[in-house]
Amino acid sequence: MTEPVLSLSNVSRSFGPIEVLHGVSMALRPGRVHALIGENGAGKSTTMKIIAGYQPPSSGSVHVEGRETAFASMGEAEALGISLIHQEFNLAEQLTAEQNIFLGQELKRGLLLDKRAMREKTHELLDRLDCRVPTDRVVSQMSNSDKQMVEIAKALLRDTRVLIMDEPTAVLTKSETAVLMRQVRALRDKGTAVLFTSHKLDEVREIADDLTIMRDGSVVFSGPAEGMDEHAMATAMVGREMSDLFPPKTGSFGDMALEVRGLTVPGFAEDINFTLRRGEILGIAGLIGSGRTETFEGLCGLRSASGEVRIKGQPVTIRHPWEALDLGMCYLTEDRKTRGLLLQKGMRENLTLQALHSFARGLIDKGAEETALTKAIAEFDIRGSRGVRVGNLSGGNQQKLLFAKTMLSNPDIVIIDEPTRGIDIGTKQQMYGFIRGLADQGRAIVVISSEMQEVIGLADRVLVMRQGRIAGEVQGASLTEDAIVQLAMGVGQRAPVLETAQ
Amino acid sequence: MTVKPQARPKVSMSVIGPIAALIVLIVMGALMNPNFLGVDNISNVLSRSAFIGIIAVGMTFVITAGGLDLSVGSMAAFVAGLMILVMNAALPSLGVGVPIILLGMATALVAGLVAGWLNGFLITVLGIEAFIVTLGSMGIYRSLVTWLADGGTLSLDFGLRTFYQPVFYGGILGVSWPIIVFAVVVIVGEIAMRSSVFGRHCAAIGSNDQVAKYSSVRVGRVRMATYVILGLLVGVATIMYVPRLGSASSSTGVLWELEAIAAVIIGGTLLKGGFGRVWGTVIGVLILTLIGNILNLTDFVSPYLNGAIQGLIIVLAVVLQRESKPGV
Structure with missing residues (x-):
């Protein structure tokens, strides 16, 4: 097996008194696709941020090509050829595809921008990705899959050796996913180490060469993906036998x-x-x-x-x-972060926002709100401390809260x-149970x-x-x-x- | 776990900051001039704070809901001018008495309400940026009052002025009317912000209007209400202001909008919306007024530097309230 291009050894990370990663070790090798899976809150995002140099580990070390490295910034990690593509994308919404791809690396001719060279290069990159979006389309006008391709094109331009993707397929349809998978394979064959997270285990099985499974901040499995089927992965993630989904x-x-x-x-x-x-x-x-x-x-x-x-x-x-x-009748949005929940506010304000009038007789009865929150936390199994900002909850808990919020107005x-x-x-299994439960009511x-x-x-x-x-x-x-x-x-x-x- | 460290110290800093600044100013004032804590001076400071304060309470709601209103200073001048014109015109038929004062007050309230509604209409119904709309209406009202006064000053009839003056100078148990009205507005505002559906909806809209929309909040109506309430409060402030000088000119209410906005921000309300507190605004107003007052009472620093010190405080307040961005 090839030497790892990047490895974590015994990495821990604490936020204040809470340790969220416990002694994580894993290795990314060139020319291999490495899947990182685990339940929400298992520590995948934190691990990725440490790999990409967004956050330093509290203890343990990061090795790049065998040398211990402490990234002072994400810029340093990027200079070493490590790129992270966020789930929520990191693109300037009002700039075009071309401007985004070259952001910070603009080609110049003398003092002025060499727009023609940049456009040609952008064409070439997007063509390689089978992406037909015009190079002068602004990002805010693009579909999620096109935004994803622009992100990848951006990484391609930067000679990325380690490409990290946070749930790249979450917002893609099946055919778009197939295109992405093809691109990932092409990158792998050129020797790039790819790390990605996904909740779609069939995709993981399809494409991953190596696999790391995390649970509650620790690695429970790390090794070749061969021989791990979806059932085995799910069981390892959850830590118990999965019954019918x-x-x-x-x-x-x-x-x-x-x-x-x-x-x-x-x-x-x-x-x-x-x-x-x-x-x-x-x-x-x-x-x-x-x-x-x-x-x-x-x-x-x-x-x-x-x-x-x-x-x-x-x-x-x-x-x-x-x-x-x-x-x-009530519509529960697909976009919980920008249309569903007030990320800066706490659980109580979010829970009661839609049904607020039923908590007010003249003034809002905060006691009744707290009672409703206690009930919702129990009923929908929302985990996380009550005082926390909703933006800091994991995706699954956000979704449960959004669900509880909608159901509070009893549609x-x-x-x-x-x-x-x-x-x-x-x-997911819980959500399906909730939804069927509503129908049964x-x-x-x-x-x-x-x-x-x-x-x-x-x-x-x-x-x-x-x-x-x-x-x-x-x-x-x-x-x-x-x-x-x-x-x-x-x-x-x-x-x-x-x-x-x- | 993706739980990030709670910014506890920062949160309390934004609460303590304005209060601490106010206390420092009061201590400084008391040390520099023995008259500072006298009843006369305190009453004077509070009365002066009342105009900006009443407007700033309304502004707190507008800003919390993610809006802005630059027109309030000009609006106050225009409303004052209109009020004086109406009262002077009605003088021959109504004579000096309570009815004409009530007519004047009604004029101020209706004018403020209509002006606020117009801002709200352009912003919520036509969807124009609040900054642009109120920058426009700021110019329009300022120009209208200049035109009404023909470039000079609109003065309330002398007899009327004498009759109306107690509204500024009089009061109950030695507390002047502006202070009483200010206190009432603040208490109602604080309760509304903290515990009413309206206050909660303002914060939700300012935080993310898409979320509010998808949560069936009547975003347009709430936004409109913030501007109408602010307009109405400008009318209330003008009712208190006109008896003080008995006149209005193109220089009436100049920079009030900026003082009101500054007070709101110093008080800890987020300029981008989503979070507001009325009590903070009151502290902000008091801080701004006290700076001027202290400079006037002492010859330590030239009173001409009033604006510079206010400016420093505003910037400092925002720096202290800045939150550390999460790691992403």
């Missing part, structure tokens, strides 16, 4: 809860028709950009939309989100967009998801969207990955590359 489907539905006819969201979705009964979980599948999110945002008054909507048989008009809420119809994006398998549920397994495992019936329309419906025995993919792609056609900016 999805709760059983009941298949018994109540009255009609929601009827939608001819719903049109200008620019995103057209002529959407569906019905939903109490106790039913309706899955919505489709590629990113197929108008799934926008359709339901339109339905809930978060975007302008037109069409005929009946709730419990009564025709209704919804132009604002609070009108939807008053009618007992009858709950639309959940990407319920498990970026959360670990143990928490007689609520009507819509689950929008890019994860095929999730839609299939959770939903009673699945609508597949394509290019802003409903391409078809599958249920029962015909609810298979194949059927969904065919509808999502358009049968017999080449996969459409429809990427609308989000």
